[in-house]
Each structure stands twice: as structure tokens, then as C-alpha cells.
Amino acid sequence: MLFCQGSVAALLALGGGFLVLVVLLTGCTGGLPPVTHPGGEKTVQSEDSFLLNQSLQRLGSTGDQSGFYMLDSGREAFLYRAALTEAAEHRIDAQYYIWNNDGSGRYLAGRLLLAADRDVRIRLLLDDFNIEGIGELFAALDTHPNIDVRIFNPATSRSGWGRWVSFLMDFKRINRRMHNKTFVVDGSAGIVGGRNIGDEYFGFAEDRYFRDRDVLALGAVVDGMAENFQAYWNNRWAYPVSALYPEVPANGAAAILDRLRRQAGTQDGIPVPAPTDSAQGRSELAELFHQLTLARGELVFDSPSETMDGPGKTPKRSAKALQRLARASTEEILIESAYLILTGEQLALLDVEGRQGLEVAALTNSLASNDLVTNHSGYARWRPYMLRRGIRIHELKPDAEACQQWLQDDAVCSRGEVSLHSKSVVFDRSTLVVGSFNVNLRSIYLNGETVLIIHSAEMAERVAKDIRSVMQPRNSWEVSLDESGEVQWRGEKHLYTSEPTIGWWTRAQSRFLSWLPIEKYL
Numbered sequence: 001m002l003f004c005q006g007s008v009a010a011l012l013a014l015g016g017g018f019l020v021l022v023v024l025l026t027g028c029t030g031g032l033p034p035v036t037h038p039g040g041e042k043t044v045q046s047e048d049s050f051l052l053n054q055s056l057q058r059l060g061s062t063g064d065q066s067g068f069y070m071l072d073s074g075r076e077a078f079l080y081r082a083a084l085t086e087a088a089e090h091r092i093d094a095q096y097y098i099w100n101n102d103g104s105g106r107y108l109a110g111r112l113l114l115a116a117d118r119d120v121r122i123r124l125l126l127d128d129f130n131i132e133g134i135g136e137l138f139a140a141l142d143t144h145p146n147i148d149v150r151i152f153n154p155a156t157s158r159s160g161w162g163r164w165v166s167f168l169m170d171f172k173r174i175n176r177r178m179h180n181k182t183f184v185v186d187g188s189a190g191i192v193g194g195r196n197i198g199d200e201y202f203g204f205a206e207d208r209y210f211r212d213r214d215v216l217a218l219g220a221v222v223d224g225m226a227e228n229f230q231a232y233w234n235n236r237w238a239y240p241v242s243a244l245y246p247e248v249p250a251n252g253a254a255a256i257l258d259r260l261r262r263q264a265g266t267q268d269g270i271p272v273p274a275p276t277d278s279a280q281g282r283s284e285l286a287e288l289f290h291q292l293t294l295a296r297g298e299l300v301f302d303s304p305s306e307t308m309d310g311p312g313k314t315p316k317r318s319a320k321a322l323q324r325l326a327r328a329s330t331e332e333i334l335i336e337s338a339y340l341i342l343t344g345e346q347l348a349l350l351d352v353e354g355r356q357g358l359e360v361a362a363l364t365n366s367l368a369s370n371d372l373v374t375n376h377s378g379y380a381r382w383r384p385y386m387l388r389r390g391i392r393i394h395e396l397k398p399d400a401e402a403c404q405q406w407l408q409d410d411a412v413c414s415r416g417e418v419s420l421h422s423k424s425v426v427f428d429r430s431t432l433v434v435g436s437f438n439v440n441l442r443s444i445y446l447n448g449e450t451v452l453i454i455h456s457a458e459m460a461e462r463v464a465k466d467i468r469s470v471m472q473p474r475n476s477w478e479v480s481l482d483e484s485g486e487v488q489w490r491g492e493k494h495l496y497t498s499e500p501t502i503g504w505w506t507r508a509q510s511r512f513l514s515w516l517p518i519e520k521y522l
Helices: 007-013 017-026 050-059 074-087 103-117 135-141 160-169 221-233 250-266 278-289 317-328 344-350 373-388 402-407 410-415 441-445 457-470 504-514
Strands: 065-071 091-096 121-127 147-152 182-185 189-193 208-211 214-219 238-240 293-301 332-337 359-365 392-396 417-420 423-427 431-435 450-455 476-481 487-490
Touching: 050 065, 050 074, 050 189, 050 214, 050 278, 065 074, 065 278, 065 457, 074 103, 074 182, 074 189, 074 214, 074 278, 091 103, 091 221, 103 121, 103 135, 103 147, 103 250, 121 135, 121 221, 135 147, 135 250, 182 221, 189 221, 189 431, 189 450, 208 402, 214 221, 214 450, 221 293, 221 450, 293 317, 293 457, 317 344, 317 423, 317 431, 317 441, 317 450, 332 457, 359 373, 359 417, 373 392, 373 476, 373 487, 373 504, 392 417, 402 410, 402 417, 423 457, 431 457
Parallel strands: 091 121, 121 147, 208 417, 332 359, 359 392
Antiparallel strands: 065 214, 065 293, 091 182, 147 238, 182 189, 189 214, 293 450, 332 423, 392 476, 423 431, 431 450, 476 487
């Protein structure tokens, strides 16, 4: 998640504070022009497929309802992406902010390649901000006749310091990121949520686990996922990968693809047995579909900008959807967000302050569990304000006991650290929102985001209980203001007056960065 929140956070993480200030002062622009795509290829539901038949069988008489299954476990999230890939018969459309060049990233890329070998059409759409180090792999995939890869909003330079200079010189455009994450198969089934593709999101990394949440869906709501993908795929800032990596030779691409096929066949680096053929994938999914929760749902996504140089002063569509739900709530709003920043303007729009009988509680990262000091600093800048306005805040401990529940792996939980990456909101225990949307200024004004709204008391109650459980002292510190207005953290046994269990240097960095008015760009 090092570059999960945009160019300023990444540059500061690399010690580029001076360069950031230059950008903020100059507002330089330039770089690549937009592209024109021939035609308007659309995602259509396959006329006949296993997934369509499953959808009709499970949902045929449910009217406007869809079927949902919560992917709380990282391993389930990996396995059901793998199962959908094996079950695919016609098309896979995948859109991600990050796709890592690690065990799970290469394995899933390899399984997509094998699906393409059996004549499944693959379209991959990736944000450019994290593509360095894996761009050539996707350029190689693009040479397959059944695979098309596009990169959203790319920098002019593809590597090294030249890439960072590109970010700086084209700051207004580059600052608009595609943070959406969707995976749609045969137009009938899809996954949407907060997870990127990488070992740390699936529980395969030894040093860190990003706690996250996705939803697998069947039915009408999948049409919204397909529309979301299509809007970005045909956007004029979605570049064919071949235009960005023209130097990848044909024989080099063939070697990369052969290596991917071998790795996907051996499952090297994958600690769980994944389905490896159509029969296994279908069997796994058929069993899961028996457990679907039927409910009304809607997919809301932010349309990609055509110009990329607007001021970013108006809340986007996904933010407005959350605003409407917040204003309609009367009892409880539970927020789970990796990054959390609400200023006076946002709280006024949400209209939650001072509403009698309404409790607003938020779970977010502590400085100790946050992988980005920069992003924590923006939150720390506004933390006292949010507390004074009545929001109850809990910060995740890096050694939260809940890690055992999430991973069921003593080794990973004892060696590594747990960090919050999920983005969920529960309104009055009746409506659940899961998606890519962090409750912060970048998601409200700048990023492209996707949120799935599920009107199900059953699912809302389940997630609410989970959030409340993680808010317990064994998992989180409760943050409050003391009598003099200073921030304090209360744990099971200790009361802290400074950011808990973290070194003075990290605290000092966070405090210094919190003085800079850059929270919108983090």
C-alpha cells in the first residue's frame, strides 16, 4: 500500500518534501496527450455460461435483488478470484489500482493467461501510479491475441527519477487516480471491494497483513460493475500498454509468458490450494452460491474525468451517495476506513454533528499500524477536530488479537503486523457500503472510486458486529481528548499521551507533516 493514496504521499514517503512544495507552488502541467479509442467495445452478459445459469437459478424469481457473499478472509478473496477465472467461458474484465509482481500477482496473471489460451477474452485495466516494476509483464500479456491491457492516466517516463519528475511536472493530471477495484466474469458475476492484487492483501506475506473486505455478487448489481469498468476502459486517459512499452521484444514477451504459464501450473509461492481447471472452479463457486444473501443492491462509481485538470472542489458521485445515507441515518453510523479525514466542510455536508440520538464511531489505523506516515499526518491534523465534533475514534493496534481470527496463522500474526485497508460503512444496521472509498478528502474529491450499497439488515449487522469487535481494547486504542483538549489513547491496561508503541522519530515525522496543509492529496 506504499503508493495507495497519490503522488504527494509517495513523494513525501521518498523524502521528496521539497519537490512537493515546488509542485504546490508552481502547479506545473504537461506530459502525455489523451488518446482516442476506436469504437466503443462494451461488456455484455454472455448468452450462455455457467455463471449466467447460476445467476438465473439462484435469482430468477427475486425481482430486483442480487446475491451477495462477503469475502472477509484474504484467502477466500484469493481463492474465489481464482475460481471465477477458471469458471470463465467468454470474458474477464479486471480493474485494479495495484497489481503486485509477487507470488499471488504472478499466479493470478498466469491463470488469466491460461484462460486466454482457452479462448477467454481478457481485458486488464490498471492504474499507472504503481505499475513500475511490473509494466513489462503486462506489456508481454498484451501480446496474446486474447488479452488487452490498458494503463490509466500514465506518466510520461516509465521508470527511475524521470518518472517522479513526470509526476511533478504533470501534477494536476497525475494526481487524479483510478482507485476502483472490480473483477467481472462473463458479465454475470463480479467482485468489488477494497483489495488490490498482492500477497499482503491475501494473507500470504510474512511481514504484514492488510485487513480488507470484498463482496462477490451475482445478479443485476453486476451490470453496474461492468458499466464502471467500461467507463474507465473507454476513457481517453486509458492508454494501450503497447504504446507505453514499445521496446518489449516479441521473443522477450514469449519468454515472460512461458514463465507465467509454468508458475501458474506449479502454484509456487501460493500457500493454499487453488482450483486449476474449469471443473474445480465451478464446483467451488456452486458451493459458495448456496450461501448467498439475497438483497437489493446498487453499484455507484465516479465517472472518470475527461480533462483531468479541474479544481477538484466538488464531492464526487460516490461521496454524495454516502452523504445521502448519512443524512438519512438516525441511530448509528459505523465507519471502517484505512485513512480518515473529515474537516468542517465534510461534517457539515454529512450533517451528523449534534443530531440527537445518533452515534458516529470510526475505526482507522494508528500511527503504529499505518504503512504511510504521510497519510497518518493528514489524519492527525484533523483528529482533535473530529473528536470535538463527537466522532468516536478507535485506532487499530499493529498486534491486534483479531489477526488470529482473520488469518488463522500464528506464524504470520506473531512475526508481522496487521494494518487496516478495508473501507466499509454501516448505516443504522440496515444498509452496508463496501468499496474502494476511504473516508478522506482524496476519495471525496480526487480519486475515481467504486462503492457497493447493499440494503440488507443481515449483512449490515454482521459487519457492524465485526467492526465493534475490532474496536475492543484487545484490538484497538480508543482515542479521546483529555480535560485540557490533548489527545490520549486508552488501551486494555495503559493510558498513553502520545502515539502508542512507536518511536520518537516516526512521531516527529508525523507531527511535522501534520503542519502542512496537504491532507487533500494524501
